[in-house]
Amino acid sequence: MGFDYAWVHLNYTIPPAIILSLLYRPFFTRIDAYKVLFLVSIAVIATIPWDSYLIRRKIWTYPPNVIIGPTFLAIPAEELFFFVIQTYNTALLYLVLSKPILHPNYLLGCFPGHQTPFKTIRNTGQFFLAVCILVGGHLVRKGGEGTYLGLILVWAGPFALFLWSLAYQFLVALPYTSTALPILGPTLYLWVVDTMALRRGTWAIESGTKLGIHVWEGLEIEEAVFFLATNILVVFGLVAFDNAMAVLLTFPRLFPQVPTLPSPVLLIEALMIGCAKYDLARLDAIKQASRRLQSKSRSFYLASSVFTGRLRIDLIFLYSFCRVADDLVDEASSEGDAREWIIKLTKYLDLAYQSKETWLITEQPDVCSYITNNFPESTQSALRLLPTHILSFGPLYELLEGFKTDLDFHSDNAAKSSRNFPISNQQDLDRYCGRVAGTVGELCLELVFHHSKSPLTISQKENLVREGGRMGVALQLVNIARDIATDAKIGRVYIPKTWLKAQGLQPQDILANPDASVTERFRESLLKRAFTAYLTSRDAISQLPSDARAPIRVAVESYMEIGRVLVKKGYQVREGKATVPRLRRLKVAWKALSQG
Numbered sequence: 001m002g003f004d005y006a007w008v009h010l011n012y013t014i015p016p017a018i019i020l021s022l023l024y025r026p027f028f029t030r031i032d033a034y035k036v037l038f039l040v041s042i043a044v045i046a047t048i049p050w051d052s053y054l055i056r057r058k059i060w061t062y063p064p065n066v067i068i069g070p071t072f073l074a075i076p077a078e079e080l081f082f083f084v085i086q087t088y089n090t091a092l093l094y095l096v097l098s099k100p101i102l103h104p105n106y107l108l109g110c111f112p113g114h115q116t117p118f119k120t121i122r123n124t125g126q127f128f129l130a131v132c133i134l135v136g137g138h139l140v141r142k143g144g145e146g147t148y149l150g151l152i153l154v155w156a157g158p159f160a161l162f163l164w165s166l167a168y169q170f171l172v173a174l175p176y177t178s179t180a181l182p183i184l185g186p187t188l189y190l191w192v193v194d195t196m197a198l199r200r201g202t203w204a205i206e207s208g209t210k211l212g213i214h215v216w217e218g219l220e221i222e223e224a225v226f227f228l229a230t231n232i233l234v235v236f237g238l239v240a241f242d243n244a245m246a247v248l249l250t251f252p253r254l255f256p257q258v259p260t261l262p263s264p265v266l267l268i269e270a271l272m273i274g275c276a277k278y279d280l281a282r283l284d285a286i287k288q289a290s291r292r293l294q295s296k297s298r299s300f301y302l303a304s305s306v307f308t309g310r311l312r313i314d315l316i317f318l319y320s321f322c323r324v325a326d327d328l329v330d331e332a333s334s335e336g337d338a339r340e341w342i343i344k345l346t347k348y349l350d351l352a353y354q355s356k357e358t359w360l361i362t363e364q365p366d367v368c369s370y371i372t373n374n375f376p377e378s379t380q381s382a383l384r385l386l387p388t389h390i391l392s393f394g395p396l397y398e399l400l401e402g403f404k405t406d407l408d409f410h411s412d413n414a415a416k417s418s419r420n421f422p423i424s425n426q427q428d429l430d431r432y433c434g435r436v437a438g439t440v441g442e443l444c445l446e447l448v449f450h451h452s453k454s455p456l457t458i459s460q461k462e463n464l465v466r467e468g469g470r471m472g473v474a475l476q477l478v479n480i481a482r483d484i485a486t487d488a489k490i491g492r493v494y495i496p497k498t499w500l501k502a503q504g505l506q507p508q509d510i511l512a513n514p515d516a517s518v519t520e521r522f523r524e525s526l527l528k529r530a531f532t533a534y535l536t537s538r539d540a541i542s543q544l545p546s547d548a549r550a551p552i553r554v555a556v557e558s559y560m561e562i563g564r565v566l567v568k569k570g571y572q573v574r575e576g577k578a579t580v581p582r583l584r585r586l587k588v589a590w591k592a593l594s595q596g
């Protein structure tokens with residue numbers, strides 16, 4: 001009896017497991033737990049017979065003085081633990097690195113011209129893996145020095161071939177950070193650990209069944225291939241799982257109901273569905289919407305990565321619609337054009353909500369053709385994919401009312417001196433914020449309620465919607481406080497005239513000198529109101545369904561952090577706007593998630 005093998009675990013495999021677990025703990029979802037458990041079970045079941053065979057054939061051995069003692073089918077307990085911990089570590093590293101990824105973005109539809117290169121890649125991979133299996137079989141049959149390598153190839157090859165055939169397209173499309181990195185990182189680490197274990201004599205590879213080739217001094221080629229192959233299998237398994245989930249979540253027409261933890265049969269079914277069945281318009285809309293989110297809002301992009309399932313996709317669609325509508329109005333070449341956009345958007349909502357039976361805009365030909373004929377190409381998918389079957393129309397019309405206030409600042413023919421300033425008093429400010437952002441809070445919550453499994457009573461929902469609306473106001477006040485100078489450049493002053501008058505000022509004074517020291521006083525007042533609203537509504541978040549609680553907290557906190565940065569001053573400015581540094585944003589998200 002000895003503790004050498006246990007010592008390897010204590011020093012080299014358990015510490016990374018603890019570090020990764022602590023790092024990922026706030027992000028860990030039920031589906032993650034399912035994925036890891038699934039992978040670990042398969043790894044253990046698939047490795048036991050193979051490993052047992054190798055030990056019985058004395059291809060590798062454990063001196064009795066390095067293991068504690070208990071064995072299963074000749075495999076020491078420490079070795080069994082190795083299967084679990086290695087799979088766990090590689091899986092967690094994959095999860096950490098894949099967290100920001102929106103997997104539907106990497107699904108590829110059957111576009112003419114796209115398939116040929118992918119088929120070539122698939123065939124090349126299949127050919128390579130088939131050759132590995134055949135070479136492995138040959139080496140095993142021949143016996144002697146190639147036996148160990150042969151046994152690795154015939155064992156790992158078929159699993160790799162199976163997973164590659166199912167998920168090759170995803171494996172190729174995903175960024176290297178979530179494929180190559182979680183394979184190569186742990187592989188290199190285990191090569192180093194293995195070298196040390198072999199040198200210490202914790203385990204020994206018997207001569208006669210190994211090639212005697214070393215990758216570096218002390219690392220046998222077979223050991224190197226073994227660790228590379230096992231990490232490839234773990235990552236291929238996880239990628240195949242995510243590929244299946246992406247198909248299940250992206251296409252509600254193909255899979256109307258997706259259980260939180262889909263069965264292996266359903267996962268395989270999703271992987272077997274040919275891309276010819278994919279809804280290409282929906283796929284393209286998801287890609288466009290997530291690109292829009294990524295490029296336009298750092299806070300909500302970060303927050304979106306912690307939402308899961310179809311709620312994440314629908315929130316991105318909602319963001320995309322809000323952003324497109326806001327930009328159409330804000331970036332119109334004249335006030336008249338902007339008003340024209342609001343009329344068109346109103347007509348679009350009228351059409352989308354006139355029929356109660358159809359559940360998706362994409363299935364309403366009159367709405368689709370209205371969109372095609374009246375909106376720029378780049379905005380059309382955002383309008384078509386707004387989940388109107390889940391959202392009530394009231395907040396959407398209100399949002400457009402809010403945009404009208406923005407236009408009331410302008411008057412094409414008016415001289416600068418006779419500009420209009422519609423925010424006369426605090427009530428006007430509250431009404432405006434409620435319209436452009438309170439509504440967004442309400443809409444977000446409607447999506448949360450729809451996608452959540454936990455039941456809430458009508459009065460609980462009403463209370464949450466009220467608080468969500470208030471939280472939206474808080475965020476908008478932060479937005480206004482941040483953008484005083486950029487808004488002034490386009491002739492807008494959201495500081496109520498009554499506040500200005502109390503300081504002997506008029507909106508024109510802000511336009512003339514938005515960076516004057518007195519502006520700071522108004523910024524402080526706006527932030528004070530923002531934080532009062534935020535503190536009033538913050539506790540309501542803990543009454544949200546458990547799966548949405550932490551992600552909503554991240555969305556709110558990462559935006560409110562802009563307010564905290566503004567309060568402290570000395571902030572970074574990007575494109576004229578105060579920003580929260582990336583690391584600080586990540587810390588905020590991590591802290592918000594840790595609150596559960």
Ligand SMILES: CC(C)=CCC/C(C)=C/CC/C(C)=C/CC/C(C)=C/[C@@H]1[C@@H](COP(=O)(O)OP(=O)(O)O)[C@]1(C)CC/C=C(\C)CC/C=C(\C)CCC=C(C)C
Binds near residue numbers: 300323445556
């Ligand atoms: C995670 C995710 C994808 C969330 C999407 C949230 C969403 C749909 C935002 C819409 C944003 C938008 C473009 C709205 C148009 C009107 C507008 C400009 C509103 C301002 C947003 C700022 O967005 P922007 O892209 O300009 O960001 P930058 O300033 O450039 O960084 C607003 C400040 C409003 C945002 C308001 C909300 C997101 C509502 C918040 C409330 C909740 C989430 C509910 C909280 C629940 C309880 C119970 C308290």
